[in-house]
Amino acid sequence: MSQPFIPFHRPSIGQAEIDEVVDTLRSGWLTTGPKVARFEGEFARYVGAAHALAVSSGTAAMHLALAALGIGPGDEVITSPMTFCSTAHVIVHLGATPVFADVRADDLNLDPEQVARRITPRTRAVLPVHYGGQPCRMDELLALARRHGLAVVEDAAHAVAAEYRGRRVGSLGDATAFSFYSTKNLATGEGGMVTTNDAGLAARMRPLALHGMTRDAWDRYTERGSWYYQVVDAGFKYNMTDIQAALGLHQLARQEDLRAAREHVAARYTQALAPYAELVETPTVRPEVRHAWHLYPIRLRLERLRIDRAEVIERLRERGIGTSVHFIPVHLHPYYRERYGFREGEYPVTEDAWIRLISLPLYPDLTEEEVDRVTRAVIDVLTAHARPA
Numbered sequence: 208m209s210q211p212f213i214p215f216h217r218p219s220i221g222q223a224e225i226d227e228v229v230d231t232l233r234s235g236w237l238t239t240g241p242k243v244a245r246f247e248g249e250f251a252r253y254v255g256a257a258h259a260l261a262v263s264s265g266t267a268a269m270h271l272a273l274a275a276l277g278i279g280p281g282d283e284v285i286t287s288p289m290t291f292c293s294t295a296h297v298i299v300h301l302g303a304t305p306v307f308a309d310v311r312a313d314d315l316n317l318d319p320e321q322v323a324r325r326i327t328p329r330t331r332a333v334l335p336v337h338y339g340g341q342p343c344r345m346d347e348l349l350a351l352a353r354r355h356g357l358a359v360v361e362d363a364a365h366a367v368a369a370e371y372r373g374r375r376v377g378s379l380g381d382a383t384a385f386s387f388y389s390t391k392n393l394a395t396g397e398g399g400m401v402t403t404n405d406a407g408l409a410a411r412m413r414p415l416a417l418h419g420m421t422r423d424a425w426d427r428y429t430e431r432g433s434w435y436y437q438v439v440d441a442g443f444k445y446n447m448t449d450i451q452a453a454l455g456l457h458q459l460a461r462q463e464d465l466r467a468a469r470e471h472v473a474a475r476y477t478q479a480l481a482p483y484a485e486l487v488e489t490p491t492v493r494p495e496v497r498h499a500w501h502l503y504p505i506r507l508r509l510e511r512l513r514i515d516r517a518e519v520i521e522r523l524r525e526r527g528i529g530t531s532v533h534f535i536p537v538h539l540h541p542y543y544r545e546r547y548g549f550r551e552g553e554y555p556v557t558e559d560a561w562i563r564l565i566s567l568p569l570y571p572d573l574t575e576e577e578v579d580r581v582t583r584a585v586i587d588v589l590t591a592h593a594r595p596a
């Protein structure tokens with residue numbers, strides 16, 4: 208094909224982000240400092256949380272929250288198998304046991320009934336993932352957690368700007384972890400944020416994010432700083448830099464516009480693919496949520512097609528369309544199979560979805576023409592390989 212390739216993702220970096228990074232580079236202060244402090248304050252206000260702590264990744268944010276809650280050996284944490292591996296890795300890193308519960312078929316989010324069935328006397332926390340940017344059924348999950356005395360730490364890597372019953376994700380559970388990885392809706396290259404309304408939890412997380420020290424570099428090296436500090440914990444090196452925060456400040460300021468642009472692309476995909484519902488399922492949105500639209504995952508109706516998911520992806524690539532798959536279920540990766548004995552068939556809803564899933568490009572800078580090329584290619588490939596009903 209002579210048409211230019213449409214990549215799966217392109218970040219939306221504007222002049223304001225570039226100018227702010229240059230300003231940081233000229234400021235003489237590169238690591239955690241005034242811009243991180245501003246970013247934390249503005250992010251907390253945006254999501255409606257009392258506290259926000261900027262960190263080096265979404266993985267670090269989840270690890271920190273679970274560590275500060277005291278999760279450790281002998282504990283079980285229930286999470287979704289339909290996620291990126293690091294959601295489960297952080298549980299393993301603490302010496303605790305990851306327990307998966309199956310998702311619901313409509314939104315691929317944790318099924319509260321399946322979570323209830325996995326609770327044991329060792330369960331300490333639930334770690335729901337807001338898949339693709341659509342919030343989980345938080346009322347049900349929070350009620351269940353309260354009944355059993357469990358903490359709720361959310362993986363909101365996809366869910367900046369998402370809302371549940373009129374409240375922003377980031378203000379709902381005990382702690383919420385966001386990712387600012389390059390492909391995410393708010394991108395700082397690498398980075399993350401953990402928010403909480405619990406002052407005690409925030410106070411435990413902050414030193415834990417920087418070696419367990421009582422003062423950060425800004426408190427030590429600036430004119431009004433002091434050289435003295437104490438180490439109160441064997442903490443991690445999870446702090447965010449002012450260079451990352453410079454990007455984050457402007458990505459945050461543009462979030463509402465960026466979300467609206469993604470929602471517009473999603474609506475066009477849904478409209479264009481609706482007549483082909485016998486060949487492909489498109490994402491649905493529950494009425495009580497505002498979707499962040501991080502992903503646009505379609506599910507092929509394989510029984511109606513003569514080719515499988517891998518071949519569809521290859522045909523789309525030939526037509527210049529980049530796609531991805533979210534996710535290879537965590538329990539099917541060799542590490543989890545070998546260490547914990549997980550097998551195929553244990554999470555039927557997750558597994559049925561995974562062999563049919565393809566994520567289409569979804570970002571604000573997609574042009575109308577590119578959106579049309581994507582839908583045309585999907586429709587052409589599927590109809591060319593359709594099986595009669």
Ligand SMILES: *Cc1c(COP(=O)(O)O)cnc(C)c1O
Pocket residue numbers: 263264265266267290291293294336362364365385386387388398399
């Ligand atoms: C991206 C992602 C993460 C990890 O975030 P990092 O910032 O890369 O550490 C965790 N969970 C989900 C669902 C993700 O998509």
